[in-house]
Amino acid sequence: MSTKTSVRRTRFRSRSVAALTALLLPLAAMVGLASPAAAAASATATYTKKSDWGTGFEGSWTVKNTGTTTLSSWTVEWDFPVGTGVGSAWDATVTKSGTNHYTAKNVGWNGTLNPGASVTFGFNGTGPGGGSATGCKLNGASCDGGGVPGDxxxxxxxxxxxxxxxxxxxxxxxxxxxxxxxxxxxxxxxxxxxxxxxxxxxxxxxxxxxxxxxxxxxxxxxxxxxxxxxxxxxxxxxxxxxTDPGTPPGDQIKLGYFTEWGVYDRNYHVKNLVTSGSASKITHINYSFGNVQGGKCTIGDAYAATDKAYTADQAVDGVADTWDQPLRGNFNQLRKLKAANPDIKVLWSFGGWTWSGGFGDAVKNPAAFAQSCYDLVEDPRWADVFDGIDLDWEYPNACGLSCDTSGPAAMKNMMQAMRAKFGANYLVTAAVTADASSGGKIDATDYAGASQYMNWLNVMTYDFFGAFAAQGPTAPHSPLTSYPGIPQAGFNSADAIAKYKAQGVPAKKLLLGIGFYGRGWTGVTQAAPGGTATGAAPGTYEAGIEDYKVLKNTCPVTGTVGGTAYAKCGSNWWSYDTPATIATKMAWAKTQGLGGAFFWDFTGDTANGELVTAISNGLK
CATH class of the missing domain: 2.60.40.10 (Immunoglobulins)
Known part of the structure; x- marks a missing residue:
């Protein structure tokens, strides 16, 4: 079982990514108002608010040449209400003047519009008033084409x-x-x-x-x-x-992964959720993992899931399993946990790092795949245990343990089929990449299109850096924000969340990911991040990885960077989250209007659930 423990726990990203390019200079660095071009009577500009996450929104303008001659350039002007502003923009150069007047000019490649052609530019806005753009002018004339004589x-x-x-x-x-x-x-x-x-x-x-x-x-x-x-x-x-099955009344989502194989070497069982106090502080559990093979959802480890017999002292309710009962194992213990904690919802998670290779074949027939998953999740022997399904595809239309070429619409098609089969009252979720680099994994898939069929997305904002780059540089595996010297632009939580919002995923459908473990190197002489190394630091189950419950004592924190912690002990260098850094991350998640947080996984926490407690308290 050690193979499962070491391989399936790992979720690191591809390290081969394109360089990040700047889309727009900050507005604070832009001054003055561009002179409008000559009026183009036969053109229109239409504004759309594409998404809204409470403290901000995504807006876009579409400029269309409705005349018979070619436009050589375009300039759109408009006013927003006080308290509403424009932040980062793309496909246009945006400046601000006066109280709240904005001017957008074409960039070099999209200024020419032939008759009938159109172009769209967009931006991330701040404030609550993004649905109201007034005083619009296009090249000095009315944005509705009112400059056309007689029309x-x-x-x-x-x-x-x-x-x-x-x-x-x-x-x-x-x-x-x-x-x-x-x-x-x-x-x-x-x-x-x-x-x-x-x-x-x-x-x-x-x-x-x-x-x-x-x-x-x-x-x-x-x-x-x-x-x-x-x-x-x-x-x-x-x-x-x-009541929306995905959102606890008056609360945010607090979800933890329970690993099927944890009952072996790690000796972590469903009862540990009770003895640690974690059961009263979470809202959802992802049971991981089911497999994806032959175009179908299949059971992972049937012995651990449905057959392992529990003695009275191991059981959630203190009642031993009998030899002839129809269901034993983790599923039966989860049933007992839910009986004592009726507000907890349990999802069956399929895929993961090791078992994602089957998704490419499965999505060739999304309806048949969804039917197979429904039939398994709703098997009469354990149908009452599960409240939904989680699809952990690492990574659609990109490379993980293997490479996928299903195309950008595959994830959307899969989720649409899942929602159609499971219906509105079941949870349908996914674990998704946090690679926000330019041209990276988020860009490879239509996550916004998929999100309309999902309750939420678990953004895996960890494993950005680690000893899979054996010589370093040392860097925290789960930075909240970027910092000077970070090895890869776009590899941090804030950039990932911002990119999903810009793509059109609602903030309330995004959960921030927390790792209950650290990643580390050995042969390190430099205490601060950015040092060289000779390889992976020793770990209990896998080199380069260690649980928080071990690291807090064997390699205590010596510094923080990018909103997370790091530690140097001897020649080993580790990064991991602590209750203090989790509190900071939860406060940030609330300011972003996120739906909550999730973590990988329960086994890395202390016996009294320190990290679960930090998440729970931070999201109150």
Missing amino acids: TAPTAPGTPTASEITNTSAKLSWSAATDDKGIKNYDVLRDGAKIATVTGTTYTNTGLTAGTSYSYSVQARDTADQTGPVSGSVAVKTTGGG
Whole structure:
């Protein structure tokens, strides 16, 4: 069982990544207002708020040439409400002037627009007012194309009304807009983002989540492709659902991985969650791992999961297993744990570092794969144990233990099939990369598209650096932020979370990852990060890795960097999180509006659950 312990525990990233490139100079470094180019009468600019995470949002502008001659450049100007601002931007150079006036100019490669062509630029905004951009001008003229002689923009359509509302759909109807040249079509907006374009005055939105609130409005476009003002909005709440199964009432998610193989060498059992006090401080457990092979979800270690007999002193409830009972092992102990702690939800996690190779074949037929997973998770012998499924694919359309070429849509297709099969009342989640380097693993997959079918994403913000680079440089494996001398740009928690938000994943669907272990080197002479090494430091189960419960005593912390801790003891150099650095990370997670935190894994904590306690207290 030591092979499972050492191999499947490891989750480090690929070290071959492209260099990070700067997208935009900070606004504070930009002054002045660019002079608008000559007015282009036959062009429009349309603003969309793509996502909102409470303290900020993602916005985008689309510039379209609706005329018959080529545009050689474009400049968009607008005003935001006080308290709302523009941070980092891409595909345009943005400057601020006056109280809150912004000007965006094309960059060198996207200024030329042929007739009918369009270009989109975007930015991350701050503050709560990202849905309201006023005073828009495009090359000095009206953004709605009102500069076209003899042509006016459409009027606002009537405020939509909702009917035929179900758990997963709602029908919208609205009165027509008017225009001197005629109406071409309507954009349907949900929560400020366009979801459809239709020619009539009705639209049925499907694929919604039960018991969830949405806001809808519509916007007309005339035959010259000018858009008019957005209609009033209607609030719609789908039926059913009850309490969201993914979010504990009034609390944030506190999730821990329970390793199937931990019952062997590590002698860690479900009862340890009780004796350590951790059971009362968590909300969810990911049971890891099931395998993915032959296009199906399959059981991992059947003996540990369903057959291992527990004596009375080992059992959660003090009752010994009998030889003839239909279910024993971890699954039965989890059942007992849930009986004593009914608020805890348990997910069965499939894949992981060692068993991710099967996902590529499985997603060739997502529906069949989802059916196999559902049949296994909902097996009548243990259906009451599990509340959902977690897919730990390391890494879609990128390289981990092996390389995958399924394409950027594979993850989305898989999650869509899982949600369709499991339904709205089951949890569907995934462990995902934290590689925020330019052109890195986050960029390789449509995680935003996948997230619409998921309850949350466990962002694996650890294993950035370690003795897999045997000669160093030494660096903390789980930095919260970047720091001078960090070996790789984009390899830190803050950059990973920011990139997911920019891609369009809601902040509340992102969980921050914490490692309950350290990574270390030996042959190190320099106490501070950045030193050279001769190889991996000795570890109890694997060279270069050691549990927190061991390191806190054998190699106490000597410094902090990037929001995490490091220690030098003799010629060994380790990095790991402590209760103090976890408290800092949890405070940061709350400021970012994240859904909570998760950790890998229970076995690395102390007997009294120091690290679980730090997460629980930090998220209160």
